[in-house]
Amino acid sequence: MALRELKVCLLGDTGVGKSSIVWRFVEDSFDPNINPTIGASFMTKTVQYQNELHKFLIWDTAGQERFRALAPMYYRGSAAAIIVYDITKEESFQTLKNWVKELRQHGPPNIVVAIAGNKCDLSDAREVQEKDAKDYADSIHAIFVETSAKNAININEVFIEISKRIPVVD
Numbered sequence: 817m818a819l820r821e822l823k824v825c826l827l828g829d830t831g832v833g834k835s836s837i838v839w840r841f842v843e844d845s846f847d848p849n850i851n852p853t854i855g856a857s858f859m860t861k862t863v864q865y866q867n868e869l870h871k872f873l874i875w876d877t878a879g880q881e882r883f884r885a886l887a888p889m890y891y892r893g894s895a896a897a898i899i900v901y902d903i904t905k906e907e908s909f910q911t912l913k914n915w916v917k918e919l920r921q922h923g924p925p926n927i928v929v930a931i932a933g934n935k936c937d938l939s940d941a942r943e944v945q946e947k948d949a950k951d952y953a954d955s956i957h958a959i960f961v962e963t964s965a966k967n968a969i970n971i972n973e974v975f976i977e978i979s980k981r982i983p984v985v986d
């Protein structure tokens with residue numbers, strides 16, 4: 817069976833749930849007291865999809881206030897970036913737009929961008945409308961999903977969508 821290796825980095829404000837998304841994807845669990853990301857962590861997960869093995873090399877970054885200078889080290893060589901915002905925090909959606917600009921200016925030219933509106937289980941506290949985020953994602957040709965690391969919504973899906981968008985090079 818063919819094996820594809822894909823480097824994926826996660827970007828977004830501190831507290832939006834980047835580490836929780838990675839933890840849900842890799843371990844299929846959720847820890848409400850997850851340690852705030854210190855520096856960055858690296859994890860891998862291999863999933864089978866349509867007769868191929870997809871090995872994701874996942875770089876989870878520290879919060880934006882600290883890592884702006886470090887960011888290129890995460891996104892350099894990445895096939896894809898998952899930029900995460902928190903649907904209950906409008907500000908985190910504005911930060912996401914800055915990440916998109918930074919990737920367009922300094923990131924790998926063909927990097928696949930996926931936008932994840934996380935914490936969709938907290939829709940009572942919603943500040944970012946799904947349609948607004950979807951329209952924005954469409955305008956930059958990005959994948960868009962609302963996710964919940966807590967309730968395991970769309971977590972595997974976002975990784976599979978990324979893999980589908982990345983051309984196979986033989």
Ligand code: GDP
Pocket residue numbers: 828829830831832833834835836837847848849850851852853879934935936937938963964965966967
């Ligand atoms: P990071 O700084 O972006 O890596 O965010 P964390 O993964 O550390 O998560 C920040 C906080 O949000 C933690 O208290 C998590 O338990 C919580 N959190 C993460 N994802 C979700 C989610 O999908 N739903 C809810 N309700 N809380 C979440």
